[in-house]
Amino acid sequence: MFKFAPYSFKSIPFDVPSQSVQSFSLEPSLFEHDRYQVYEDQFEQVSESINLAKNETLNLSIIGLGYVGAVSCACFTSLGHTVIGVDQDISKVNAIRAGKSPIVEKDLGLLLSKAHQLQQLDATNDINEAIMSSDVTLISVGTPSNKDGSCNLDFLKSATQQMAAALSQKNQYHLFVFRSTVPPTTTKDIMIPILESYSNKKCGIDFGVCFNPEFLRESTAVDDFYHPPKTVIGAIDKKSAELAAKLYNNVEGDVIHTSLEAAEFVKYIDNTWHALKVSFGNEVGRICKAMAVDSHEVMNIFLQDHKLNISPNYLKPGFAFGGSCLPKDTRSIVYMAEQLNVALPIIGKINKSNQCHITHTVEMINQLAVSKVGIVGITFKSETDDLRESPSIELLKRLLKQGYQVQFYDPYIQEGQCLDVDDDINRKLLKAKCNSIDELVDNNHALVITHKEEYTKNLVKETLANKHIIDVVHLSENESRSEYYHGLCW
Numbered sequence: 001m002f003k004f005a006p007y008s009f010k011s012i013p014f015d016v017p018s019q020s021v022q023s024f025s026l027e028p029s030l031f032e033h034d035r036y037q038v039y040e041d042q043f044e045q046v047s048e049s050i051n052l053a054k055n056e057t058l059n060l061s062i063i064g065l066g067y068v069g070a071v072s073c074a075c076f077t078s079l080g081h082t083v084i085g086v087d088q089d090i091s092k093v094n095a096i097r098a099g100k101s102p103i104v105e106k107d108l109g110l111l112l113s114k115a116h117q118l119q120q121l122d123a124t125n126d127i128n129e130a131i132m133s134s135d136v137t138l139i140s141v142g143t144p145s146n147k148d149g150s151c152n153l154d155f156l157k158s159a160t161q162q163m164a165a166a167l168s169q170k171n172q173y174h175l176f177v178f179r180s181t182v183p184p185t186t187t188k189d190i191m192i193p194i195l196e197s198y199s200n201k202k203c204g205i206d207f208g209v210c211f212n213p214e215f216l217r218e219s220t221a222v223d224d225f226y227h228p229p230k231t232v233i234g235a236i237d238k239k240s241a242e243l244a245a246k247l248y249n250n251v252e253g254d255v256i257h258t259s260l261e262a263a264e265f266v267k268y269i270d271n272t273w274h275a276l277k278v279s280f281g282n283e284v285g286r287i288c289k290a291m292a293v294d295s296h297e298v299m300n301i302f303l304q305d306h307k308l309n310i311s312p313n314y315l316k317p318g319f320a321f322g323g324s325c326l327p328k329d330t331r332s333i334v335y336m337a338e339q340l341n342v343a344l345p346i347i348g349k350i351n352k353s354n355q356c357h358i359t360h361t362v363e364m365i366n367q368l369a370v371s372k373v374g375i376v377g378i379t380f381k382s383e384t385d386d387l388r389e390s391p392s393i394e395l396l397k398r399l400l401k402q403g404y405q406v407q408f409y410d411p412y413i414q415e416g417q418c419l420d421v422d423d424d425i426n427r428k429l430l431k432a433k434c435n436s437i438d439e440l441v442d443n444n445h446a447l448v449i450t451h452k453e454e455y456t457k458n459l460v461k462e463t464l465a466n467k468h469i470i471d472v473v474h475l476s477e478n479e480s481r482s483e484y485y486h487g488l489c490w
């Protein structure tokens, strides 16, 4: 379905005063100018669908008028919704009531003053008043760090108690959309119980709950609202999900519907990834400079690779890496940095992290209380006979060391192939080799599957009696969830 992009002169659904237009369009770059032109054309094409969508406007309350809440007030009113903002900080309430921005943020003042002019936006410090005069509440109070790094939920719990007290006096259905960043399960295990116990009402019947993470970046928050990287809605039920999705009817991109927990956690994963990207880029910069290589030249080339570098490849949870290049070359760059006295704490820990993953696999096998383990696939990945630095060999050696009887089967190993440069280890490995998958299955209590192949997928489907399956490669989205199936980290 087409979604129009409201961040253009024509698509902001009210008349912008001429003075404001100037400040709004201050020296637009060529790119921005082109973009406005495109949106204006699109606007003409879809005015009908906009009108349809406009009929679905909602009465919203927004609790917490900080960076997220203030931008939400401005942007949701620009989409036609009516908003009442709530904050315990009276200066923020007064600013919003006067149609002024409580924070420094490009274009926010313009949108707030228009919303004020159109009487679409009000503010209060009384949560009760806000809940009673709205159908949907977005919660964006702060969730700062505690000293130990944990997420402080005090503001959120307190606001949720007040919302629930107000809900107890309401007869209509109400939707609560949590937007503050919180650890997974917070909404289901803490906020819903608070809502139910303080209101004496039932989630799923009297009220609905969603978690809808916010992805705006300060300084480009208004533009990010209309053009988000994604819109994610985790919901307790279908009714909540469908109502929350209406908030984004006129925002670019489709809504990704998911569980409450996935919606909560993706925000942490996103931010951790962004922090990792910044720090990785900086580590690359430090080692490049020390080696007299132009770091921007290197990264500009790196970024042009959308097949392996900037792509989903290598990013999904699975088994440890191995092979002839990744371990060797990360070791080598760490050596170069040490020689030059350049600190690379992230890059320097990559091989250690990889070893931790093998340790995790061993610990999982230890939990099964079995003595005979079969490894399905011993080369470092499917469809190669290369055994160099194979994590499966490392796993096999560690299991042998712990006293397990270990065998393996691998169709890619050739007759007479040397399995390890160390003669003693080579002999042990050759002794562990099975000539067929059936032999491996018959002889062992647990099977570790390290290759994603048709025959390995079938092993899981066949649900072999009393055979534990340890899947380290995420064989399929719909793998059997029998008590004998163990996903490595899923």
Ligand SMILES: NC(=O)c1ccc[n+]([C@@H]2O[C@H](COP(=O)([O-])OP(=O)(O)OC[C@H]3O[C@@H](n4cnc5c(N)ncnc54)[C@H](O)[C@@H]3O)[C@@H](O)[C@H]2O)c1
Binding pocket: 063, 064, 065, 066, 067, 068, 069, 086, 087, 088, 089, 092, 140, 141, 142, 143, 155, 156, 158, 159, 179, 180, 181, 182, 214, 215, 216, 217, 218
């Ligand atoms: N700032 C960002 O760029 C950003 C982006 C995405 C997500 N987030 C997340 O969104 C949440 C809000 O972030 P922020 O930067 O807007 O925070 P903020 O500190 O700027 O604003 C939070 C507001 O909530 C108000 N508040 C606290 N308790 C209240 C209560 N009981 N009733 C009414 N108001 C109350 C505070 O007075 C404050 O104005 C956080 O969880 C944050 O991690 C922030």
